[in-house]
Amino acid sequence: MSKKIILTILGLLILLIILFFVGRQVVLNSRASTTTTQLPTRENSYIFASPIQAQGNGQEKIRINVFLLDSQGLGVSQKTVTLSSTPMLNIEAVQPQTDDFGKAIFNLSSSLPGKYQISASTSDFVLKQQLSILFL
Numbered sequence: 001m002s003k004k005i006i007l008t009i010l011g012l013l014i015l016l017i018i019l020f021f022v023g024r025q026v027v028l029n030s031r032a033s034t035t036t037t038q039l040p041t042r043e044n045s046y047i048f049a050s051p052i053q054a055q056g057n058g059q060e061k062i063r064i065n066v067f068l069l070d071s072q073g074l075g076v077s078q079k080t081v082t083l084s085s086t087p088m089l090n091i092e093a094v095q096p097q098t099d100d101f102g103k104a105i106f107n108l109s110s111s112l113p114g115k116y117q118i119s120a121s122t123s124d125f126v127l128k129q130q131l132s133i134l135f136l
Helices: 003-029
Strands: 046-050 062-067 082-084 089-095 103-110 114-121 131-135
Touching (some): 062 131, 103 114, 103 131
Antiparallel strands (some): 062 103, 089 103
């Protein structure tokens, strides 16, 4: 092979490697927008718990995360989230206002064992999804 062909192949290989790492860095560094003018949508927003059960001794806690997302799946910041349940649950609002990722955080505890339904809402809507948690 001539030097010209080898140099061309080497140049293309270096270009592909550079494009791979530049593209990878863009994906890894992307974040939910903090400047979105969109409102959160009921269909894209969700709630989850971890763990879904704990001891009903008033000490153990279940962490509830609520994500408010717009129609493009980006987090909507600066929205206040409230949780609804029975009065037997102690709801601690760790971060009731959504952050740059659209996440709000709550801790739940109970002194009374039982299964409880949790729902989340904003001033605009109630999330479609509800959770069932269990205190033993």
